[in-house]
Every structure is written in C-alpha cells, then in structure tokens.
Amino acid sequence: MDQKLHILDKVFRPLISHEEIDKAIDRVARQMNLDYADCTDEHPAILLCTLNGAVIFVAELLKRLHFPLIFKACKLSSYSGTQSTGSVRTDIPLSADLIGRRVIIVEDIVDSGATIETLVSQLKGLDVKEIRICTLLVKPEVYKKSIKLDYVAMEIPNRFIVGYGLDYNELGRNTRDIYVLDDTKTDKTMKYYVLFGPPGAGKGTQAGSMVERYHLCHLSTGELLRSEIAAGTPLGLQAKALIEAGNLVPDEVVEGMIEARFRSTKDVEGFLLDGFPRTIAQARALDAMLARSGESVTACVSLMIPDPLIHERIAHRANIEGRADDARPEVVSNRVKTYHEKTEPLIEYYRQAERYHEIDGVGTIEEVRSRIFSVMDQF
Numbered sequence: 001m002d003q004k005l006h007i008l009d010k011v012f013r014p015l016i017s018h019e020e021i022d023k024a025i026d027r028v029a030r031q032m033n034l035d036y037a038d039c040t041d042e043h044p045a046i047l048l049c050t051l052n053g054a055v056i057f058v059a060e061l062l063k064r065l066h067f068p069l070i071f072k073a074c075k076l077s078s079y080s081g082t083q084s085t086g087s088v089r090t091d092i093p094l095s096a097d098l099i100g101r102r103v104i105i106v107e108d109i110v111d112s113g114a115t116i117e118t119l120v121s122q123l124k125g126l127d128v129k130e131i132r133i134c135t136l137l138v139k140p141e142v143y144k145k146s147i148k149l150d151y152v153a154m155e156i157p158n159r160f161i162v163g164y165g166l167d168y169n170e171l172g173r174n175t176r177d178i179y180v181l182d183d184t185k186t187d188k189t190m191k192y193y194v195l196f197g198p199p200g201a202g203k204g205t206q207a208g209s210m211v212e213r214y215h216l217c218h219l220s221t222g223e224l225l226r227s228e229i230a231a232g233t234p235l236g237l238q239a240k241a242l243i244e245a246g247n248l249v250p251d252e253v254v255e256g257m258i259e260a261r262f263r264s265t266k267d268v269e270g271f272l273l274d275g276f277p278r279t280i281a282q283a284r285a286l287d288a289m290l291a292r293s294g295e296s297v298t299a300c301v302s303l304m305i306p307d308p309l310i311h312e313r314i315a316h317r318a319n320i321e322g323r324a325d326d327a328r329p330e331v332v333s334n335r336v337k338t339y340h341e342k343t344e345p346l347i348e349y350y351r352q353a354e355r356y357h358e359i360d361g362v363g364t365i366e367e368v369r370s371r372i373f374s375v376m377d378q379f
C-alpha cells in the first residue's frame, strides 16, 4: 500500500493498512461478544450505524458479532471539506422503536464529538435502556467531551484522513486502507504572502506588480468588505449592519470572508494578503485556517519606512487622492499609534516562524519594487 491517493486538489498517503484495521476490529468484536452474551432473540441489541462513514466498518463488525442484534442506520453530518462545521445535521432521523433497548452506536470516527453528542441526546429522549458507543477511530487530541467511548478500535493523531468509508467531499470512501492528508505535497502548492508595513509604506503602490509577476490574487480586507456588501452576501449584510451601527467588523467575519475567497478563487498561484492579519490573534487564525488544509504562510513581505516618512507620505497622498482618512493629522497619528501597538507585534510573530522578510521601503517605486522581487523570486 505505497500508492498515493489523489482526490480533487489533495494528495493522501497510506496511514493504516487493511491488515491492521482487521486486527483492531477483531479485538473490539471479541470484547463486544463477551459484553452482550446475554442478549436473546426476545431482547436483541440494536446496532445503530451512522451513515455514511461507518458503512465499511459496520459490515466488518457485523460479520464478527455473534449475539442476537437488530441492525439500524441513521445519518448525521458535521463535516464540510476537511473541516468540522461544529453544527450537526440530521439527514436520516432515528426511528422510534428503540424503547427499552440496549443500543450500540457504531461510528466511523469521533473527532470533536459533536455528532455522537447529538445522537446520544436524541436517543435519551427515546427511553432506551442503555447506550454504548463503538467507533473505528478517535482523535484523542480533539475529543474532549465527557461521553464515554466504550469500544475504540484505533486512536489516530489529529490529521484529516480518508478511506475505508471516510470521505473528502464525498469522495475516497472506497478504499480498503486508510489514508492521511499529505501536507508536504499537494497537487499544487499555493503561496500565501502577507504584505506587511506601516500606513504609507507603499503596499498599495507595490501590490499590483507583485500580483502580476507571481500570478496572485490580491486580497485587501477593505476592498473585500466593500465588495461583499455591494454583492449583498450574508457576510456582507452582517458587516454592513455592524459598520452602520458604528462598530468594528469582528475577526470572525473578516476571517470567514478570507477563507471563502481562498476556496472560491481559481487559476491563481497564490494570494497576496493586504490588511490582514492586523493582529496576533488574526495571524493565529490564519495559521489555523491554512493548517486545516495542510498549508501555511509562505512569507511575510514587510515594507519598512521610518515614522517621519509615514506622516510625510500620508500628507502627500491626502493632497493627491483626497482620501478623507488621510487628511486630518490627528486621525493619521491615531492610525500610526494603532499600527505600533497592535500590528507591529506581528514582526516578531513571523520572525519566530522564520517567515519574516523585511524590505527597505525608502527609495523610488522602481527601487523598492526590485528589492521586493529579489526577495520573492526565491519562493
């Protein structure tokens, strides 16, 4: 089983062989046969399979269980792509004839535990006699709920896996081994550049040529917000209401917009993030967002100019472009202050991650541009 598995935009490598899976299921089945030995045809256990992921596991389990049981299935879903959505949808509901029964829930994998928590609470409302949980896999680093997992075939690290019934966007269920997302090699490695610098450093001026040379999608948070609002998307409506009420748009909304663009933008080699992340919390959120798909920030490209030049350039820009936010000195000072307090700590953050590349922003547009290119050409 040394074959790689290619599904849509992702590459997976083998993690658990079918021989290992078989042994683990043998072990779990042996224990269950002991625990349910007192079931009779009059009082059979209920084996409740959660579709679709558990379909192969439950078939293998059924072959090995020797006590009287009735097979049932239900369908819940909480995943979209490689990510848990946190909310659980019921696609095929539980039927009501479970009163007084010993129910064994059969799951493919317990990740956050949201799915089994929902299922267990639904079952409790049906007056069942006993609920136990049997799962092929669990991610102990993620599962923090108090519901006991009675039968666990295997524990796995917190990685996204497919195969043996488990899917990536509904594909990849039909393999006999289990595969893990290979974050060292995706079919196409996207570049994620963070364009950094104080106000007036020349980010807007330089972004255009960077985007063109490296085939990037320019994501400026300001423009993104304006376009979501103009398009009347749910996020846009949320942002509009907040702005009109004089509030700041919260991090989750901005992050949601950016993640949606990462997913929907096609035919680029990467992204140039402009105006995001603005705080350490946002930088962490960006890292987490990328990590979920096995990706990471390529580089933080930082244009640096000294404070006096910030004020000089903004005053100049106010004269040419007539930007209202540039005109008043106290507004400018406030923005510079916010930059130093909230945004500047990102330098250290990216330095520690060995992603920080500082470029001297003093000079002509062409001079600064060629410095940027000589840094970015290496990625």
Ligand code: IMP
Residues within 6 Å of the ligand: 053, 078, 079, 084, 107, 108, 109, 110, 111, 112, 113, 114, 115, 116, 159, 160, 161, 162, 166, 167, 168
């Ligand atoms: P939970 O509700 O977060 O515990 O997630 C349980 C469900 O999420 C499982 O039944 C799977 O359908 C799905 N899931 C969780 N982790 C993975 C994974 O690594 N690969 C594929 N599906 C997963």
Ligand code: MG
Residues within 6 Å of the ligand: 050, 051, 052, 053, 054, 076, 108, 109
């Ligand atoms: Mg499932």
